[in-house]
Amino acid sequence: MSSSESAIDFGLLSPGYAGTGAFERTCDLVFGRAMLDVESALAAAQARAGIIPQDCAQTIADVVARFELDTSVLATGVRDTANPVVQLVVQLESAVAAVDERAAGFLHYGSTSQDVLDTAIMLVSARVLEDIGQQLGRCTEALLGLIERFGDLPAAARTLTQHAVPTTFGLRAATWLRLVLDGAERVVAVRAALPVCMGGAAGTLSAYAEYASARTAGRVSATDVVPGFARELGLTARTVPWHGIRTPYLDLVHAIAVVTGGLGKIAADVLVLSRTEIGEVAEPGSPGRGQSSAMPQKRNPVLATLITTAARQLPAQALVVMQAMACEDERSAGAWHTEWQPIRECLRLCLGASSNAALLTEGLTVMPERMLENLKLTGAAIVAERLAAALAADLPKAMAKKVVTRAVGNGAADGAAVLATIGSITGREDLDIFRRNPVELFDPTRYLGQAADTVQEVVGAAPDVLDALSRMSHL
């Protein structure tokens, strides 16, 4: 088995994103190509600023366009120099030189490894964020559809695993939707802010400036190149070098954490709701999906499991990026290097999770009857809060609560029995609660608070976010 053959990966151990395309969108070749694109964009921008000849920039662009990385050499290079750029530049330089030796002299001109790699990471991140945005758009549409169809269904709300008060499926889905919108808003904002990195060997732009000055007789400064460089790549022109200012990565990882955590909440709910004993929703079925290798009857909540996996793994990756912010020196020995793989893994997990969430929300089966059955399971107990409120018209609130606690016992008593018990405990017949319409009082579907208003508020926020997502994906 040759080295490169043995290193083929296909997500076998990464259920958080296997099969979603997240791997392919962020594999080593993608990052390798992004680094090449960065070198090409830098040359183009320097050419436009008059620092290097236009034809040389063109040659570099041409060579980059058809360049094939020798990946096994690159891995060795990483071990030799602690980053992949040194070896990549060596390879590219020789390819450019083979076409035009003069052009090779203008490659990576004044640049440093960290500029190239940080900018490449931003470039890949930009593309993946756009993909994530698309998937979140799908989730948004799907959840709007679910709310439209099933929004009014009453259901048992659960707190600390126990039936609490009635709610609606709509409010549950609106919670999911609000999470998706929260994530989408942060993705859009952070995508728009992703900067290029241009600092030179140690943040002074030293060689960039040296070359710029020498070749334009001082007319052009190194930072003049930044806007063009950024424009080539669809990134933001940041003139303050950030080798030692890692805020852009923290902002990126934050947006990703909000998206993935939010989808994780949806998945956590689906796992509960699709339990055999609960069965209020079911994952979309498709041939092969959800099978067990042992049990013929199984239809496992696979997508929710995959999203859960991503949501559980992501914060640990984010932590590594956060810790790297406290780096020493102008460029650090180790802190910088720890960021790359966790950032990639964040992108993968988030894209995987949002892609799986799109499938999940688009195909979610909702079981109105099971919701209703479950809602009735706890009988009068599920409106115990309401009974206590009604009773509080006549009794001290704390006492009202105690009376109701005893009256509803361990659940499932019917209304008449509960009222009778209240009567016998309190020894009073004059309570306001006895004058209420008992059917209405005990009907869980008439104790939904402001669920419908909240759903409308959340739904009303969706169009703006969808619009922003759609603008982002046309960048």
Added chain:
Amino acid sequence: MSSSESAIDFGLLSPGYAGTGAFERTCDLVFGRAMLDVESALAAAQARAGIIPQDCAQTIADVVARFELDTSVLATGVRDTANPVVQLVVQLESAVAAVDERAAGFLHYGSTSQDVLDTAIMLVSARVLEDIGQQLGRCTEALLGLIERFGDLPAAARTLTQHAVPTTFGLRAATWLRLVLDGAERVVAVRAALPVCMGGAAGTLSAYAEYASARTAGRVSATDVVPGFARELGLTARTVPWHGIRTPYLDLVHAIAVVTGGLGKIAADVLVLSRTEIGEVAEPGSPGRGQSSAMPQKRNPVLATLITTAARQLPAQALVVMQAMACEDERSAGAWHTEWQPIRECLRLCLGASSNAALLTEGLTVMPERMLENLKLTGAAIVAERLAAALAADLPKAMAKKVVTRAVGNGAADGAAVLATIGSITGREDLDIFRRNPVELFDPTRYLGQAADTVQEVVGAAPDVLDALSRMSHL
């Protein structure tokens, strides 16, 4: 030793914030009081909306103002009910009832534990963020002062622990300043967005709505109370309940992570720069500070150590909060509960770090001579990048780099020797490099790239941030 005596804490094992006041600003009593304030604010807002009598709200406010928590009972309560609110309400209710039994009936009116605790956490966070903002303001002023006094000092930039190219102390301090500004901007933004939490038992505002409707004959809805509730507490009116939408906590923790990570970078640099062999800066001295229990001569970089501690501990706390976002059900069994202590610890570590950073930056001793000595240590090697650039006028860039590598050897060669070696390696006397002014060419203080421009750009951004910080602390 009684239970409460034994539980006195003073930060013994928390050097990240011991002695900074961060403990006192966030101790159990502070959170206990914040919960009381929340109950009082809720009553006030409900009174203003006409849901409860004004005099009852007043009574609640009066009792809260002089209420003394029985802390040992509270701890037992947490174990009994998995949160401190149930027991706190019991205690407060009985205190209110002692004054006016009717008022006690309007306490915690329609509310639930999570509303009270989440809002209380936001309230404490708001105050602590304001404190952090003040400290960041001090850091900003101090760094501006350092830049003014020492900004032009040349120094050796270090990458991967080795001398790289020349830089200025000003650029180093501007990097620190930009980090402080990044943190401050995020603190200001997140402070302004901290929401109240009002969702009722399970997010439908059920009992709030029930009471509002009953007592105002349907004129007032539960969400009408939110703006008043928020105004009482100086928080944002959010009408969508967020029991299951934990984005506000992630945003909070993100801002804190940026601040603390940024200060951690400053500390990491100070630890390097104050090493015995480097000695370019020293921590502020004061009687007792920096002592060792063993070694009389020691003056340890204590503040940088304390900040480093905070920066290393914080991401782990943030991770716990991030993971809790994927919570199940309308209110979760465990996910919610894991958030409280890590959020408090984040507040403590960040306030501790920013308070220590203010001391550090205000008192930092800068040693210009040591900077210059160190800069000279590596002789011509520190401008090797420039030599390669100069040589690239005549030779292919890759070859120019190789020639310089050999010529500067392992550092410290002087300019004449380097030029001679270049001549003998290349066998050419016609190179442009030989026509350059050698004094200028080899002078590290004349190879500072655009350091000064970058410093100006960063400094120019400070006033707006200072202004925003100052407005925040007047809230």
Added chain:
Amino acid sequence: MSSSESAIDFGLLSPGYAGTGAFERTCDLVFGRAMLDVESALAAAQARAGIIPQDCAQTIADVVARFELDTSVLATGVRDTANPVVQLVVQLESAVAAVDERAAGFLHYGSTSQDVLDTAIMLVSARVLEDIGQQLGRCTEALLGLIERFGDLPAAARTLTQHAVPTTFGLRAATWLRLVLDGAERVVAVRAALPVCMGGAAGTLSAYAEYASARTAGRVSATDVVPGFARELGLTARTVPWHGIRTPYLDLVHAIAVVTGGLGKIAADVLVLSRTEIGEVAEPGSPGRGQSSAMPQKRNPVLATLITTAARQLPAQALVVMQAMACEDERSAGAWHTEWQPIRECLRLCLGASSNAALLTEGLTVMPERMLENLKLTGAAIVAERLAAALAADLPKAMAKKVVTRAVGNGAADGAAVLATIGSITGREDLDIFRRNPVELFDPTRYLGQAADTVQEVVGAAPDVLDALSRMSHL
């Protein structure tokens, strides 16, 4: 509010251990006292080795015994010197000097802050591990009791949230028991290995050696003191200083992680099994436990929630300790300092979790009828694996599985219907499955595999562990 008053903590935000005594067993005063004990033990050991006068060691011991720490001064001291020992020694020294100035000269004799604090942490850890061991002993006894009473009850096993095959409550409880035993074994082993730390200023034992040599005319070496020092404190005599070798802390934290993770699994199961719709177990009830502040009917699974909280928080603390292993220099600036609080938090969370787990397992209510009802919910589907195995006698295994998948459909079909469907799908009447006793074939309680054997194997391992735990707590 005075500083010390404001700093009273009672676990308000730490449901993982509030009210369990874990706070009191590990509060600042406990660590402060442990440090005093370490100073006293060092003096005693040095006296026994002839390095310091016996009466001075006795004086130190006497003063330590009645010494009252001034806690507010200590916090300031931590900020001044980055550790609490420097200030603590100053206070203690002056107290000893007040009795006998000569004795004060032999306090902290040759020692350094890290020796005192690391040893004190080990001392507190030893005591807390013994407490944890006691609680795990209670859990073991309780689980043995549950297995004895309910071990044979059949129940539905669940995988990926769905009914899988039948199991027994005994096997479930045996899984819990094996986790408790795993934790207990590691606690016993790591307790026995906790070392004292004795390295002096920088690991050479320099001043210890200097004093030992000077005062015994070279007869006694510094390491000769180690065994006596360890014996005084009930710790292990380790002569290789471990200021830069943090394995003992990683081993400690590993044992704690196994305990807490294992209890977390028990809690995770209890949360599922006590869901309203499942109801196979219920938490022990007691007045006040499990109440909601909003809903009168609630009986929340509080103990499982508390344990879950601990299990979710602990790994983040462990991570900080792990990362601190990669510390720089003979003693580090920051890495060491980050260890203290996370180690304490690990001890607290683990003691809290095991104490709550003891309550939970001792009082767990088991509902045999609900188990049986749930088991019947999925009818023939829960033995689908068995049907496929039976069918595989005549059909290719893959085909057998497909046939069964279709035959059991979406659950709950009865045996006769399933057999009929198999007949019609396969078109064969000669299959072995038709000759099996259908009652037995479809009876989930007769498809329990080797559950009983496994239970016996786990139960059989308990006595040795109980024995080891009991020996540990008599140290």
Added chain:
Amino acid sequence: MSSSESAIDFGLLSPGYAGTGAFERTCDLVFGRAMLDVESALAAAQARAGIIPQDCAQTIADVVARFELDTSVLATGVRDTANPVVQLVVQLESAVAAVDERAAGFLHYGSTSQDVLDTAIMLVSARVLEDIGQQLGRCTEALLGLIERFGDLPAAARTLTQHAVPTTFGLRAATWLRLVLDGAERVVAVRAALPVCMGGAAGTLSAYAEYASARTAGRVSATDVVPGFARELGLTARTVPWHGIRTPYLDLVHAIAVVTGGLGKIAADVLVLSRTEIGEVAEPGSPGRGQSSAMPQKRNPVLATLITTAARQLPAQALVVMQAMACEDERSAGAWHTEWQPIRECLRLCLGASSNAALLTEGLTVMPERMLENLKLTGAAIVAERLAAALAADLPKAMAKKVVTRAVGNGAADGAAVLATIGSITGREDLDIFRRNPVELFDPTRYLGQAADTVQEVVGAAPDVLDALSRMSHL
């Protein structure tokens, strides 16, 4: 670009192990093959127990030996079923059936996905631990060599970044060696304990037992197969299923964390010691290693940077595994799935780090002169602890320390000056310190405490560990 081409990885963003072979030893194909080996071993063991025909097991083994996985299909399979085993069995089954349909019926006989994947992970872990052991053996030999050659060299010990007291290079290297030995001991112990996983669909071994019973007329039980299964794979026979008892993974990850953390400490020291201003050691040079893409003169401490990267990333991976211990149900939806990739990443990072550490320790250049120069930098201050001890013969210890603090000032004073200052501060001429031989008193190389003894103790422990490592690699 086809899907499989695009997914080629070569460690581009993983400097912690790029180019070390760690990727190749743990890539998807390796895990895929390990799963195939597990299926083959299970069949072999079942054949030996008389449950399936010998020739079928042989056919399975033959097909496995030449089986080529279709990787793109596998990735889709992971997304469909949340694990790679279902699809892998489908592929393998059809390949076996192509040879002998009867044999296909005995493949994965009674088994479940988790049995196959958990056992495969253990199998790969076993091999990688053996590799790690070999690298640690190399580190041990290298460090023993360094100690032999340079062990007696005096050097400045540093605490909190500042010169503390003298030490020896030998003690520094012995600290490194002890860390390597700690890691090696844990690797050997955990390797020996790695278990097979055999639990069937839900831990009852249901189908295993069903088949065993049916095909041996009850003579053979499912657990009888375990020892043979384990022997085939070189793993430990564990009869208690551990689907819900994740201790084996925690133990594995703990051993890996100790190794990687220990190597991280070595790297942290090398980064400090190879700083331009310190220069006491240098990394092994080789053509290309340590280059910068910008600066011709750079020789970066690349290996230490790579090891640091691994040490910083590993704890976050370990955390994910720790958190997964608290899994719900007989087999969980998400917890199990989060373990796989972090465990693989742990193996990779640890093998990468130990392989890089072997290179680093074998080639480390030690600079005795720089050590001595640095040691002299702080003059009398570095023996200040000794001076205080000497002075304590006549003055109270606290006062002695104060006098010395003033006398040594800010370092570098020579002995005579210090003595004179002590005289003038104390106003006494009769102090014992004035009678000491000043050359000896101030000579840092004569204040080395028990460094040499400690070195010998650590060195003495190496042979047993080397022996155990060598036995492990012959398994």
